[in-house]
Amino acid sequence: MKMLLKDILYKVNLTSVAGDMGLEVTGVQFDSRKVEKGNLFVAVKGTQVDGHEYIDQAIKQGAMAVVCEEMPFEPAKDVTFVATKNSSHALGIIASNYHGNPSAKLKLVGVTGTNGKTTTVTLLYKLFRSLGYHAGMLSTVENVINDKIIPSSHTTPDALSLNELMAKMVKEKCQFAFMEVSSHAIDQNRIAGLSFDGAVFMNISHDHLDYHTTFENYINSKKRLFDELPASSFALVNLDDRRGQIMLQNTKAAQYSFGLKFMTDYKAKVVTNSYQGLELDINGQSVWFRLIGKFNAYNLLAAYAVAELLHEDREEVLMMLSGLEPAPGRFEVIQAGSDIIALVDYAHTPDALENVLQTIDGFRSGNEQVITVVGCGGNRDKDKRPVMASIAVKWSDKVIFTDDNPRDEESKDILDDMMKGVGKSFVKKTLVISDRKEAIKTACSMANDHDIILVAGKGHEDYQEIKGEKMPFDDRKILKEMLELFRS
Ligand SMILES: CC(=O)N[C@H]1[C@@H](OP(=O)(O)OP(=O)(O)OC[C@H]2O[C@@H](n3ccc(=O)[nH]c3=O)[C@H](O)[C@@H]2O)O[C@H](CO)[C@@H](O)[C@@H]1O[C@H](C)C(=O)N[C@@H](C)C(=O)N[C@H](CCC(=O)O)C(=O)O
Ligand SMILES: Nc1ncnc2c1ncn2[C@@H]1O[C@H](COP(=O)(O)OP(=O)(O)OP(=O)(O)O)[C@@H](O)[C@H]1O
Ligand SMILES: N[C@H](CCC[C@H](N)C(=O)O)C(=O)O
Ligand SMILES: [Mg+2]
Numbered sequence: 001m002k003m004l005l006k007d008i009l010y011k012v013n014l015t016s017v018a019g020d021m022g023l024e025v026t027g028v029q030f031d032s033r034k035v036e037k038g039n040l041f042v043a044v045k046g047t048q049v050d051g052h053e054y055i056d057q058a059i060k061q062g063a064m065a066v067v068c069e070e071m072p073f074e075p076a077k078d079v080t081f082v083a084t085k086n087s088s089h090a091l092g093i094i095a096s097n098y099h100g101n102p103s104a105k106l107k108l109v110g111v112t113g114t115n116g117k118t119t120t121v122t123l124l125y126k127l128f129r130s131l132g133y134h135a136g137m138l139s140t141v142e143n144v145i146n147d148k149i150i151p152s153s154h155t156t157p158d159a160l161s162l163n164e165l166m167a168k169m170v171k172e173k174c175q176f177a178f179m180e181v182s183s184h185a186i187d188q189n190r191i192a193g194l195s196f197d198g199a200v201f202m203n204i205s206h207d208h209l210d211y212h213t214t215f216e217n218y219i220n221s222k223k224r225l226f227d228e229l230p231a232s233s234f235a236l237v238n239l240d241d242r243r244g245q246i247m248l249q250n251t252k253a254a255q256y257s258f259g260l261k262f263m264t265d266y267k268a269k270v271v272t273n274s275y276q277g278l279e280l281d282i283n284g285q286s287v288w289f290r291l292i293g294k295f296n297a298y299n300l301l302a303a304y305a306v307a308e309l310l311h312e313d314r315e316e317v318l319m320m321l322s323g324l325e326p327a328p329g330r331f332e333v334i335q336a337g338s339d340i341i342a343l344v345d346y347a348h349t350p351d352a353l354e355n356v357l358q359t360i361d362g363f364r365s366g367n368e369q370v371i372t373v374v375g376c377g378g379n380r381d382k383d384k385r386p387v388m389a390s391i392a393v394k395w396s397d398k399v400i401f402t403d404d405n406p407r408d409e410e411s412k413d414i415l416d417d418m419m420k421g422v423g424k425s426f427v428k429k430t431l432v433i434s435d436r437k438e439a440i441k442t443a444c445s446m447a448n449d450h451d452i453i454l455v456a457g458k459g460h461e462d463y464q465e466i467k468g469e470k471m472p473f474d475d476r477k478i479l480k481e482m483l484e485l486f487r488s
Helices: 051-060 087-098 117-130 159-171 183-187 215-227 244-248 294-309 314-322 350-362 384-395 411-419 424-429 436-446 475-487
Strands: 014-018 027-029 039-042 065-068 080-084 107-112 135-138 142-145 148-151 176-180 198-201 234-238 254-259 266-274 277-282 285-289 332-334 341-345 370-374 398-401 430-432 452-456 463-466 469-472
Touching (some): 027 087, 039 087, 065 087, 080 087, 087 159, 107 117, 117 135, 117 176, 117 294, 198 294, 215 244, 234 244, 244 254, 254 294, 266 294, 277 294, 285 314, 294 314, 341 475, 350 370, 350 384, 370 436, 384 398, 398 411, 411 430, 424 430, 436 475
Parallel strands (some): 065 080, 107 176, 135 176, 198 234, 254 266, 341 452, 398 430
Antiparallel strands (some): 014 080, 135 142, 142 148, 332 341
């Protein structure tokens, strides 16, 4: 699709220009390897390399225009160079302009938080579909436009991909879009230029310190989502998390709160929490839901509050929400015809793991054992490894530490980091089996009727990433297979 450079750069803060702004570009790229003849190349400083190093390559591949932060000494002839203070921010606006500002044509709600984003946006997407609307969703599990699934590679896609997806939503007549907003996406300006109608803060707890380096930076990156909301939008925060209030400090948006503990605009009380589901009292009305665990009360309440803030009918919303299934791989019960309770969950943070294990603990009625299989991702926050391990041993009778996407790291190093969190008295209940299939098999071999097996960390993922390769691996399939093996 062709577009005039000056139109593509509309609202981008330019510090200098060299060349023709009236030229027509054939597309936009921020990766030189993907540049085609006539494209605009946006040079972005990344975490690994600096995109400015690839300007020459982009021009060789046919780039006609370049957005950069530093003008080269000798800009190439016949190529227009424009400088801006922050290329990644410019990229967000450019991507939005290039795709016709699709977010402004949708009612767009972003959900941020360490845990609960996928669950909440999935509930919202399904809710609005069942209310009869055309709607889209961008999530860790999948991107969906009405009923069309588009595989997802990130929790929040890069600026070009996400605007392209939203343009498709507009084309498919979607009125609503619900998206997860990761802290990486905020920090890297993937969401710059989007026009939000509302944003939700779920919670913040230990994660991603490899990237943000300090917890304060992590909080501040989430806060930026709320700081940059327009006055016409809403900011909905969980006040049971003490950082909820911080999110509201500088927002221009209309402020709303939800929670289980304090006086909030949207308040719920857990009446019943069991393997059958959750019974919540929401603002005085009792409703059953299919999701399990107190933590899911927050996700359900947030989805309910968003629907109300988007002016949907309260009764209808609660009725529809009540029938919805959880997102795939979130507290998913694996049925294999045995009396063992087998669960797959995406808990990959200390807080998530503790929530899930506490939930399971609360359901114990006798001497059943809890057997947990868990690992920690490679090339990710190392500090959370011993913390997750200590939570696993605290709440389980037996624990098997295993691989979870070791990526470029040695499996042994990750498992050693985890073992540092296991106090001496707990070592005897701990096994280390790096091969995840073997670990699940061992858990199944140890389990007796009514015991509970939790396989945590990978949820819906259908791969194991080792040294740049993604091998097929699905906890849900392996767990079922192994349960069946030991049943016969
Ligand atoms: C750490 C991180 O977030 N990295 C993301 C980032 O890449 P980067 O900054 O490392 O890029 P880089 O390799 O340094 O390259 C810098 C620039 O040079 C360009 N380049 C590079 C090489 C070349 O030959 N030519 C060229 O032009 C690149 O296209 C890029 O524009 O920008 C890329 C494009 O948007 C992302 O794909 C990439 O995600 C990586 C793969 C990743 O694993 N990200 C994870 C951590 C992530 O984003 N996770 C969050 C969810 C977290 C959660 O909530 O749990 C997510 O939203 O998915
Ligand atoms: N509101 C919540 N508070 C705390 N823990 C939660 C909450 N909701 C879900 N969890 C736990 O966190 C796990 C991940 O949930 P979910 O996928 O909804 O979160 P997410 O924020 O999308 O995660 P990601 O950052 O990987 O995208 C769940 O499997 C569960 O263990
Ligand atoms: N969005 C999270 C997912 C982690 C999932 C876990 N299975 C892992 O690979 O660490 C991340 O990219 O950090
Ligand atoms: Mg998610």
